[in-house]
Amino acid sequence: MNYADLLIATHGKVAVIRLNRPKALNALNDNMMDELGDALYKFDADSSIGCIILTGSEKAFAAGADIAAMVDYDYGDTYGGNYIGRNWEHILNVRKPVIGVVQGFCLGGGCELAMMCDFLIAADTAKFGQPEIKVGVTPGAGGTQRLPRTIGKAKAMDMLLTARMIDAAEAERTGLVSRVVAADKVMEEALAAATTIASMSVTVAMAIKDSVNRAFETTLTEGVRYERRYFHAAFGTPAQKEGMQAFLAKRPANFDGL
Numbered sequence: 001m002n003y004a005d006l007l008i009a010t011h012g013k014v015a016v017i018r019l020n021r022p023k024a025l026n027a028l029n030d031n032m033m034d035e036l037g038d039a040l041y042k043f044d045a046d047s048s049i050g051c052i053i054l055t056g057s058e059k060a061f062a063a064g065a066d067i068a069a070m071v072d073y074d075y076g077d078t079y080g081g082n083y084i085g086r087n088w089e090h091i092l093n094v095r096k097p098v099i100g101v102v103q104g105f106c107l108g109g110g111c112e113l114a115m116m117c118d119f120l121i122a123a124d125t126a127k128f129g130q131p132e133i134k135v136g137v138t139p140g141a142g143g144t145q146r147l148p149r150t151i152g153k154a155k156a157m158d159m160l161l162t163a164r165m166i167d168a169a170e171a172e173r174t175g176l177v178s179r180v181v182a183a184d185k186v187m188e189e190a191l192a193a194a195t196t197i198a199s200m201s202v203t204v205a206m207a208i209k210d211s212v213n214r215a216f217e218t219t220l221t222e223g224v225r226y227e228r229r230y231f232h233a234a235f236g237t238p239a240q241k242e243g244m245q246a247f248l249a250k251r252p253a254n255f256d257g258l
């Protein structure tokens with residue numbers, strides 16, 4: 001896979017997609033978002049891949065949507081052209097787990113894209129913010145919706161209205177990221193987590209991801225019912241036989257291809 005604005009690598013069953021517009025701190029433009037959708041869909045369909053990492057550079061996961069590209073947009077360009085809606089949310093259709101790894105700036109659309117990952121591992125250098133108000137717009141890729149659901153209304157309003165950046169420690173305290181790791185160890189840690197996930201049954205991992213995401217779209221009773229269906233269905237998969245038989249035989253389970 002060759003892209004102008006992404007770097008791609010694989011490590012065993014883990015795919016790594018790196019946002020790569022270093023001169024603009026990975027500002028997210030149309031081409032990059034088209035390429036990101038393409039790469040995500042290819043890895044989602046690739047049976048040799050069990051987990052995807054989405055990351056940026058040491059300086060920036062992404063400093064937001066590309067301001068230079070949108071400065072002259074009018075309503076026809078945005079509403080008419082379905083700006084953001086057209087190609088930013090492909091990541092939400094990916095069924096395999098996606099881990100976001102954040103170093104440096106993770107701002108505006110960058111923070112919104114990060115929040116579309118399944119969970120985030122941050123370097124101690126990470127800085128998160130929703131500074132759209134400073135450039136005269138609201139967030140447009142879910143910042144006002146996912147941020148309060150993730151860190152609560154008070155913190156979200158504070159970040160969204162003052163444009164204050166929070167550091168990695170505050171991001172971990174508020175539940176925006178799952179772990180904070182020294183910058184020189186963050187990819188190692190993320191690859192280890194992704195390799196662990198990819199060593200499990202892909203089918204079961206996808207079901208868990210789908211079930212967790214359902215929690216944000218439905219009532220508790222319906223969500224638990226939804227989960228129960230997956231649990232029952234798991235007994236029709238070879239993964240359940242292998243996992244439980246391996247446990248009882250006191251041997252490691254082998255979920256290869258399951």
Ligand code: CAA
Nearest residue numbers: 023024025027063064065066067068108109131139140141
């Ligand atoms: N769009 C386009 N270019 C950007 C960019 C962005 N979002 N963020 C940074 N860049 C560019 C800068 O213009 C600069 O380019 P030049 O060298 O050609 O001048 C280069 O990246 C380096 O940036 P700085 O010189 O500004 O670096 P800094 O270390 O002094 O500051 C920063 C870093 C605090 C992240 C600062 O660049 C900044 O505030 N960036 C904008 C952040 C922002 O407002 N993001 C929200 C965008 S709107 C949005 O995302 C809408 C949405 O919800 C979808």
